[in-house]
Amino acid sequence: MITSRRLIAAFAATALLSSCASDAPQDTWKPAGENAQMIHDLQWPIFLVAGIVGVIVLAFIALIVVKFRDRGQAMPEQSHGKAWLEYLFIAIPAVILTTIAIPTVGVVMALADTDDTECIINVTGQQWWWEYDYPVSADGTICGFTPSVADASPIITSGQVVIPTGTKVLLRGTSRDVIHSYWIPRLNGKRDMVPGRVHYLRLQSETPGIYAGQCTEFCGLSHANMRMETIALEPADFQRWLDNELEPYAAPVDGSLAAEGEATYIAQCARCHQVNGLVDDRGTDDPSDDSLVVSYPDQFVYSGAAPNLTNLMGRNTFAGATYDLLTDECRADVWEADPSEFGDLYLEGVTEDCLNEIELREWLRNSPAKKPMYADPEMLTETDGKTRGMPYLALSEDQIDQLIAYLLERK
Amino acid sequence: MFTTGSKLLIGSSVLALLATLLFGIFDGGLLGSVALISATVALSVLAGINVFTRDANVGSDETESFGGAAAASGRPGASMWPFTIGLAATTITLGLVTYTAIFVLGLILLMAGLVEWLVQAWSERASAETGHNSEVRARMLHPAEMPAGAAIGLGVVIYAFSRVMLGLPSKTSTIVAFSVVAMIVLAIGSLIGSRRTISAPAMTGGFAIAAVVLVSGGAVAGLNGEREIEEHNTTAYYAAKDQCGAEEISADEHASQTVAGKASSAAEIFLTESGTIEFQMPGDSSRRSDALQLPRSNPNNLLMRNESSEPRRFVIDLAEGYEGSPPRMCTQIIEEGGVQLLTVEFAVPSFAPEVEAVGGYRFTVPGVESASLEVVVP
Ligand SMILES: [Cu+2]
Numbered sequence: 090m091i092t093s094r095r096l097i098a099a100f101a102a103t104a105l106l107s108s109c110a111s112d113a114p115q116d117t118w119k120p121a122g123e124n125a126q127m128i129h130d131l132q133w134p135i136f137l138v139a140g141i142v143g144v145i146v147l148a149f150i151a152l153i154v155v156k157f158r159d160r161g162q163a164m165p166e167q168s169h170g171k172a173w174l175e176y177l178f179i180a181i182p183a184v185i186l187t188t189i190a191i192p193t194v195g196v197v198m199a200l201a202d203t204d205d206t207e208c209i210i211n212v213t214g215q216q217w218w219w220e221y222d223y224p225v226s227a228d229g230t231i232c233g234f235t236p237s238v239a240d241a242s243p244i245i246t247s248g249q250v251v252i253p254t255g256t257k258v259l260l261r262g263t264s265r266d267v268i269h270s271y272w273i274p275r276l277n278g279k280r281d282m283v284p285g286r287v288h289y290l291r292l293q294s295e296t297p298g299i300y301a302g303q304c305t306e307f308c309g310l311s312h313a314n315m316r317m318e319t320i321a322l323e324p325a326d327f328q329r330w331l332d333n334e335l336e337p338y339a340a341p342v343d344g345s346l347a348a349e350g351e352a353t354y355i356a357q358c359a360r361c362h363q364v365n366g367l368v369d370d371r372g373t374d375d376p377s378d379d380s381l382v383v384s385y386p387d388q389f390v391y392s393g394a395a396p397n398l399t400n401l402m403g404r405n406t407f408a409g410a411t412y413d414l415l416t417d418e419c420r421a422d423v424w425e426a427d428p429s430e431f432g433d434l435y436l437e438g439v440t441e442d443c444l445n446e447i448e449l450r451e452w453l454r455n456s457p458a459k460k461p462m463y464a465d466p467e468m469l470t471e472t473d474g475k476t477r478g479m480p481y482l483a484l485s486e487d488q489i490d491q492l493i494a495y496l497l498e499r500k
Numbered sequence: 501m502f503t504t505g506s507k508l509l510i511g512s513s514v515l516a517l518l519a520t521l522l523f524g525i526f527d528g529g530l531l532g533s534v535a536l537i538s539a540t541v542a543l544s545v546l547a548g549i550n551v552f553t554r555d556a557n558v559g560s561d562e563t564e565s566f567g568g569a570a571a572a573s574g575r576p577g578a579s580m581w582p583f584t585i586g587l588a589a590t591t592i593t594l595g596l597v598t599y600t601a602i603f604v605l606g607l608i609l610l611m612a613g614l615v616e617w618l619v620q621a622w623s624e625r626a627s628a629e630t631g632h633n634s635e636v637r638a639r640m641l642h643p644a645e646m647p648a649g650a651a652i653g654l655g656v657v658i659y660a661f662s663r664v665m666l667g668l669p670s671k672t673s674t675i676v677a678f679s680v681v682a683m684i685v686l687a688i689g690s691l692i693g694s695r696r697t698i699s700a701p702a703m704t705g706g707f708a709i710a711a712v713v714l715v716s717g718g719a720v721a722g723l724n725g726e727r728e729i730e731e732h733n734t735t736a737y738y739a740a741k742d743q744c745g746a747e748e749i750s751a752d753e754h755a756s757q758t759v760a761g762k763a764s765s766a767a768e769i770f771l772t773e774s775g776t777i778e779f780q781m782p783g784d785s786s787r788r789s790d791a792l793q794l795p796r797s798n799p800n801n802l803l804m805r806n807e808s809s810e811p812r813r814f815v816i817d818l819a820e821g822y823e824g825s826p827p828r829m830c831t832q833i834i835e836e837g838g839v840q841l842l843t844v845e846f847a848v849p850s851f852a853p854e855v856e857a858v859g860g861y862r863f864t865v866p867g868v869e870s871a872s873l874e875v876v877v878p
C-alpha cells in the first residue's frame with residue numbers, strides 16, 4: 090500500500106515537474122508560427138474536453154467504488170439493460186466526437202494547403218542527418234529573394250535550415266535510405282520523409298531565433314542523434330545569409346596552416362564532402378593543371394551523401410545538429426539572444442574564439458565513437474563496404490590541426 | 501553378460517571404426533570416408549540398442565527365470581522407431597559432410613524417433629491390457645503427431661501441386677488445370693455433403709488415390725523442371741546498345757500508359773503539343789521550362805507525360821564513370837496522352853567536369869528536335 094502510494098506520488102511529481110520545464114526548446118505548447126499555432130489552438134480545447142471527460146469518468150468510478158462497496162448487504166435487485174441510458178451513452182460521445190472532428194479536419198486540410206507558398210526548400214533525410222537545398226526559381230530567385238550574384242546555383246546545407254521570418258515556407262522532403270520523420274515542434278507537426286516519395290511540410294516563424302527538433306521515426310543506430318534546427322532570420326538578415334552562401338570559394342593564404350589543411354582535406358575528405366568551388370592545383374603553378382574537386386560519396390556512404398562543408402562555420406551545430414560548433418558561452422549568447430539581435434549574432438558564424446574545438450577534434454579523431462554509425466569495417470558486408478555515416482579515418486593530430494584551421498575559414 | 505548378437509554387432513562396429521581410421525589415414529577419399537563413418541555410426545547404434553534391449557533376456561539355461569523375465573510379460577508390438585533412429589543417425593552423418601539443413605533434419609528425426617520409441621516402450625508396460633496401453637500412447641503423442649503430420653502432409657500437397665503448376669507447358673494450361681481440379685474438388689465435396697452416409701473404405705480409397713496421383717504428378721513435374729518463362733529485354737538493355745530512338749523496340753510491347761502512383765513523385769515532365777519539354781514540381785503550381793533541379797544520389801521518381809500527338813519516348817544521358825546507374829536511360833514509347841514512371845538517380849553533380857563535357861544533364865525526345873530540358877543536380 091505504501092509503495093503504491095509512493096509510486097503514485099512519484100508519477101504525479103514527475104508529471105508536474107516536466108510540465109513546467111523552462112529550458113524545453115521542443116515544447117509543443119509554445120507555438121512560434123502560424124502552423125504550430127493552428128495545431129495549438131486545436132489541441133488545447135481538445136485536451137480540455139478530454140480532461141473534463143476523464144475527470145467525470147474517474148469521479149464516477151470513485152463514487153461507485155466507495156458507495157457500493159461490499160458491506161455485507163443483501164444482493165440488490167437484478168435487472169437487464171436500460172435502453173434510454175444506453176442511447177444516451179451513445180449520443181453523448183457522438184456529439185463530443187463530432188464537435189472535435191469538425192475543427193480537426195479543418196486544420197488538417199489547412200496544414201496540407203500548398204497554394205500560398207512563398208518559399209520552397211528541399212529537405213532530404215539520411216542516416217543520420219538532414220540535407221537542405223534551396224532551388225532556384227524560374228525567375229532566378231531563391232526562396233523568394235533575389236541573390237546579389239547573377240546566375241546563382243542552388244544552395245546546399247545541412248543540419249540547420251535557414252528561413253526568412255513571416256514567410257510561408259514549404260519543405261519538400263524525401264529520404265535517401267530509410268523512413269525518417271521531420272519535426273520542429275514549435276513550428277508544425279511531424280511529417281514522414283519516405284524514400285522515393287516527396288512529402289510536404291509547411292514551416293513559418295514570426296520571431297527570429299533557433300527552433301530545435303529531431304527525427305521522430307526510428308531510423309537506425311543513431312536515430313537519437315539525428316536532430317535538426319530551423320533558423321528564422323529577419324528578411325534583411327536572410328538576404329545577407331543568402332549572399333554569403335553564394336560567395337565564391339576563397340582559398341587559404343599560401344603557406345598558412347589552413348593551406349596545408351586544404352591539401353589534407355583534398356586527400357582525406359573531398360571524396361565524400363563537397364566544398365563548392367574548391368580547386369586542386371596538384372602542387373603546380375600551371376593553371377591548366379587545375380581541376381575542380383568533385384566528391385563522389387555514393388561510392389563510400391550507404392545513403393550516397395555526405396554534408397556539404399562549403400559554409401560549415403556558417404551554421405553552429407554539426408553531425409546532425411547533435412554537437413555544437415560553439416563553446417557553451419558563445420552558444421548561450423546566440424540561443425538566448427533577444428530576437429532583435431539574433432540575426433547579427435547568428436550571421437557572425439563560428440569565430441576562432443568561439444569554436445568548440447574539443448568536440449570537433451573528437452569528431453575528426455574518431456567520428457563513429459562520437460556518433461554510433463556501424464563504421465566498424467568488419468560489419469559492412471550488408472552495405473557493400475559502404476559506411477553509414479562518417480568512418481574512422483586514422484588522422485594524425487597534425488592533420489587535425491590543419492583541418493581545423495581550414496574548416497574555420499569555411500563560412 | 502553380452503549375448504552373441506550384441507557381441508557380433510559390437511565387433512562389427514569396432515571393425516568399421518578401424519576401417520574408417522585406416523581408410524582416413526591411407527586414402528582419405530571423401531565418399532569412402534562418408535560410407536565408412538555412416539557404417540560405424542549405424543552399427544554402433546544397432547549394437548547399443550541390442551545391448552539395452554535383447555541383453556535384458558535371461559540366458560537360455562536359466563529356465564526357472566523364464567516366467568519373470570521382462571520379455572515374458574507380453575511381446576512388444578512391432579515398432580518402426582529403431583529403424584527411424586538408424587535412419588536419423590545416417591542422415592546426421594551425411595549432414596555433417598554435406599548441408600547443415602540435412603544435419604538439422606537428422607537431429608529432428610532423431611528427437612522424434614527417440615520420443616516416440618520411449619513413449620511406446622513405456623506404454624506397452626503400462627498395464628496388462630493391450631487396448632488400454634495403445635490408448636495411453638495415443639493420448640500422450642497425438643497432440644504432437646496430429647499437427648506435425650498435418651503440416652507435413654500439407655507441405656507435400658502444396659509442393660507437389662506447385663511443381664505441377666510450374667511444369668505445365670503454358671499459362672493457359674495452368675489456368676485450365678487449376679479450374680478443372682477446383683471443379684473436381686467442389687464436385688466431390690458436394691457429393692460427400694449430399695450423402696447421408698458414406699463408407700469409410702470409399703473415403704480412404706478416394707483420398708489415397710488422390711494423394712498418389714498428386715505426389716506422383718509432383719515428382720514427374722519436378723523432375724521435368726519448370727516450363728520456360730520468357731524473358732524480355734528492358735529499355736535499359738536497349739539504352740546500353742544506344743537504341744533509344746524514335747522507332748519502336750521490343751521493350752515497347754505492351755508498355756503501360758498509365759501509372760498507379762500518381763502522387764508524391766519528384767516532378768512531372770511533359771512533352772507538349774508544340775514539341776517542347778515542360779516540368780512541374782510538387783508544391784509549385786506553375787509549369788516551367790527553364791531547368792529542373794533534382795537532388796543527387798536519390799532515386800527520383802518522375803512522371804513522364806506525352807501531350808503531343810505522336811507516340812514518343814524520353815531519353816536522358818547520365819554521366820559515365822561510376823557504378824550503379826546506366827549512362828543512358830529511356831522510357832518505353834509513351835502513347836499520345838499516356839504517362840510512364842522513370843526513376844533516375846544522379847550520382848555526380850551537374851557541375852562535375854565529366855557532365856559539363858557532355859553539355860550537362862538533359863532530357864530529350866528522339867524525333868523532336870526542339871524538345872530539350874536541362875536538369876540541374878547541385
Ligand atoms: Cu531519422
